[in-house]
Amino acid sequence: DTAVSQTPKYLVTQMGNDKSIKCEQNLGHDTMYWYKQDSKKFLKIMFSYNNKELIINETVPNRFSPKSPDKAHLNLHINSLELGDSAVYFCASSPDSQGLSYNSPLHFGNGTRLTVT
Amino acid sequence: RKEVEQDPGPFNVPEGATVAFNCTYSNSASQSFFWYRQDCRKEPKLLMSVYSSGNEDGRFTAQLNRASQYISLLIRDSKLSDSATYLCVVNTGFQKLVFGTGTRLLVSP
Numbered sequence: 001d002t003a004v005s006q007t008p009k010y011l012v013t014q015m016g017n018d019k020s021i022k023c024e025q026n027l028g029h030d031t032m033y034w035y036k037q038d039s040k041k042f043l044k045i046m047f048s049y050n051n052k053e054l055i056i057n058e059t060v061p062n063r064f065s066p067k068s069p070d071k072a073h074l075n076l077h078i079n080s081l082e083l084g085d086s087a088v089y090f091c092a093s094s095p096d097s098q099g100l101s102y103n104s105p106l107h108f109g110n111g112t113r114l115t116v117t
Numbered sequence: 118r119k120e121v122e123q124d125p126g127p128f129n130v131p132e133g134a135t136v137a138f139n140c141t142y143s144n145s146a147s148q149s150f151f152w153y154r155q156d157c158r159k160e161p162k163l164l165m166s167v168y169s170s171g172n173e174d175g176r177f178t179a180q181l182n183r184a185s186q187y188i189s190l191l192i193r194d195s196k197l198s199d200s201a202t203y204l205c206v207v208n209t210g211f212q213k214l215v216f217g218t219g220t221r222l223l224v225s226p
Contacts, residue, residue, distance in 0.1 A: 108162070
């Protein structure tokens, strides 16, 4: 199936731990993203990469480090996890980075629900 | 002021009803506009794009008013399966999409 897939689906961990979330897309898209959806369901962009190059880095703590080994993969590593990091993290991709036009919509993965205790 | 604002709802409607959602955006330079749908504990999915001339897709009609910076979504003949959160999404021109907080729709039998 062509899709954006991310693992794990659920992640429960303790404060202070380091964890990673992996994302892969086989849609042949050039651009990949990480979004965070908090408890109030507000979906906010964190990072975007175009062909392995960082394009957008919103005001995210530097405990969050994205890594893109190739244009089909964008992983998210989080150091020293805090309670406030609990959220659903969505990976997404789009065909190109040209302003997310009508011809270039976002395709989301099914999310990783992170719970920090 | 939030970049994209929506009434959070919930909108409770019976099957067969017509329901309309509104959305306003703050950046007049915004370039493209969308409605996404998000089911409970699922990922958002593109419902439809919103064009300046207005567009329709079956029971769904989207309108854009650039002068008022206002977007709407009309759902006719609501089905139980339409129950979801509807996200107004705007491309602000900075290579990113800004999402509204969503409007929750509950369609009851």
